[in-house]
Amino acid sequence: MEPAPRRGRPGYDQESLLAVAVKVFNERGYEATSMEELSRKLGITKSAIYHHVSSKDELLRLAMDRALDGLFGVADEAQAMDGRAIDRLEHLVRGSVAVLVDRLPFVTLLLRARGNTKIERAAVARRKEFDRLVTDLVKQAEAEGDVRPDVDPAVTSRLLFGMVNSLIEWYKPRSGVSIADAVCTIAFDGLRTR
Amino acid sequence: MEPAPRRGRPGYDQESLLAVAVKVFNERGYEATSMEELSRKLGITKSAIYHHVSSKDELLRLAMDRALDGLFGVADEAQAMDGRAIDRLEHLVRGSVAVLVDRLPFVTLLLRARGNTKIERAAVARRKEFDRLVTDLVKQAEAEGDVRPDVDPAVTSRLLFGMVNSLIEWYKPRSGVSIADAVCTIAFDGLRTR
Numbered sequence: 001m002e003p004a005p006r007r008g009r010p011g012y013d014q015e016s017l018l019a020v021a022v023k024v025f026n027e028r029g030y031e032a033t034s035m036e037e038l039s040r041k042l043g044i045t046k047s048a049i050y051h052h053v054s055s056k057d058e059l060l061r062l063a064m065d066r067a068l069d070g071l072f073g074v075a076d077e078a079q080a081m082d083g084r085a086i087d088r089l090e091h092l093v094r095g096s097v098a099v100l101v102d103r104l105p106f107v108t109l110l111l112r113a114r115g116n117t118k119i120e121r122a123a124v125a126r127r128k129e130f131d132r133l134v135t136d137l138v139k140q141a142e143a144e145g146d147v148r149p150d151v152d153p154a155v156t157s158r159l160l161f162g163m164v165n166s167l168i169e170w171y172k173p174r175s176g177v178s179i180a181d182a183v184c185t186i187a188f189d190g191l192r193t194r
Numbered sequence: 195m196e197p198a199p200r201r202g203r204p205g206y207d208q209e210s211l212l213a214v215a216v217k218v219f220n221e222r223g224y225e226a227t228s229m230e231e232l233s234r235k236l237g238i239t240k241s242a243i244y245h246h247v248s249s250k251d252e253l254l255r256l257a258m259d260r261a262l263d264g265l266f267g268v269a270d271e272a273q274a275m276d277g278r279a280i281d282r283l284e285h286l287v288r289g290s291v292a293v294l295v296d297r298l299p300f301v302t303l304l305l306r307a308r309g310n311t312k313i314e315r316a317a318v319a320r321r322k323e324f325d326r327l328v329t330d331l332v333k334q335a336e337a338e339g340d341v342r343p344d345v346d347p348a349v350t351s352r353l354l355f356g357m358v359n360s361l362i363e364w365y366k367p368r369s370g371v372s373i374a375d376a377v378c379t380i381a382f383d384g385l386r387t388r
Contacts, residue, residue: 029223086386138385147385155376156385162360163353170352182349190384191332191341191350192280 014052014062017042021059022105030060030109031116057119060109064123067110070099072126075133085140086147090184092137093164097180100167108168131157160187208246208256211236215253216299224254224303225310251313254303258317261304264293266320269327279334280341284378286331287358291374294361302362325351354381 012020024033024041035056039046053059074095078088100107110127113120134157141147147156163183171179206214218227218235229250233240247253268289272282294301304321307314328351335341341350357377365373 029226032223032226141385146387148379148383148387151376151379151385152371155371155373156380158360158364159357159377159380162357162363164356165360166352166356169356177346177349179349182345183353185342185345186350186353186384187380188384188386189342190380190382191335191345191354192382193340193342 012042012044012048012052017049017052018059018062018066019105022063022109025060025063026105026108026112030056030113057117060117061119063106063109064113064119067099067103067106068123068126068130070103070107071096071130074099075130078137079133084146085137085144086188089134089137089141089147090188092134093160093183093187094180096161096164097167097183100164101171101173101179104168104171107165111165111168131161134161163187206236206238206242206246211243211246212253212256212260213299216257216303219254219257220299220302220306224250224307251311254311255313257300257303258307258313261293261297261300262317262320262324264297264301265290265324268293269324272331273327278340279331279338280382283328283331283335283341284382286328287354287377287381288374290355290358291361291377294358295365295367295373298362298365301359305359305362325355328355357381 020042021038024038028037033056035046035049038056039049042049053062074092077095078092081088081091110123113123115121115124135153138147138151138153138156138160142149142151142153163186167179214236215232218232222231227250229240229243232250233243236243247256268286271289272286275282275285304317307317309315309318329347332341332345332347332350332354336343336345336347357380361373
C-alpha cells in the first residue's frame, strides 16, 4: 500500500512521529489509543507509520527508553563522581529535574505506566532499580554523617523523588524560578528559617 | 428486573459497593470500566447496582468527594487554628498524609483525574482551591519569618504536596515509620545534618 497524500502536513522522521505519538498516549492513554487514531492524528497512513516503527509497542518502548536512558545517564554520572554521597545525591536530584524538564512527555508516560504490558513491566523494573540507587545513596550519606540519621532511607528516596516526579503534574516553563534549586533547598536544608 | 442470585457473594450497601468500584476504576481506569464489568466484579446485576447509585458518574462523584472532603476537613482545621502559619501548614501536611493513608484508593482516583468529565473537572477545580490554600499558608509563613524567603510559595506548595501525594504510588502500611514525621522532617528541617 502506498502512503496516502499527506494533506499538507510535513513528513515525519521517527523522532517527530514519536513526539506526536507520546503526546496522544499521554492525552488518551496508551492502551486506549489505536494505530488508526494515531494515523489520523499524524495525518499519514498506518503503513507510513510502519515505515518508521514496527508496532505501537515499539513506540512505547522508544518513549520509555528516552525517559529511562536520561535518568540512568544522570545516575551513572552521580556514581562516577568522587567525593561524598550527599553531593552525588544532590547531583542525581538536580540531574533528574533537568531530565524531567527536558523530556517531560516521555517521563510522564513512564511514570504513569502501571505494568500492564511486557514493555511497561520492563520499564517499571528499571524504575525500581533507579529507586534502589537513590536509596543506597541516602544510606551512604547517612553513614558518612551528612544526612540526618532519623530518616528511613527507602522512605526518604520515595519522598525525594515524589517531589521531583510531581513536576509531570504541574511544571510549566517559567522564568526566574529554578526548580532544581527549589527541590534541593527544601529537601536538603528545609523550609524553616534557622 | 429482579436481582440475580448473588452466587454466594455478600450483599452490598452503598459503602461496600463504592469500595469495590473504586478499586476497579483504579485498576482499569474510570472511562475504560463499564457498568457491565462492574456488575461482573461485584457479582450482582446492573439493576442491583442502580438500587444503590443512579449511575457510574455518581460512583465517581462519591469517590472524589470522599477524598476531597477529607482534605478540606483538614484544611478547615488548619485555618481555624490560632498561632503561626508554619504550624497551620504543618497541621495541614500531617493531616493530609493521614487522609491519604486512610482513604488511599479514593485519593488515588482523585489524583489521577484528568478533567475528562464534568465531575472530574469539578474535582480538579477543588484541588486547585486546595493548592491555593497551601500556597497562601506558605506565603503567610514567609511573611511571619518562619519559612525561608528564598523559596517561591507556589512552587513550594507544589513540591510539598508532590511529596505527600507520591504516597499513592508507593505507600504500603509498614510498622515503625511515620510517614507524616518523615515528610515534615524533610520539608521543614531538611535532610542535611546541621
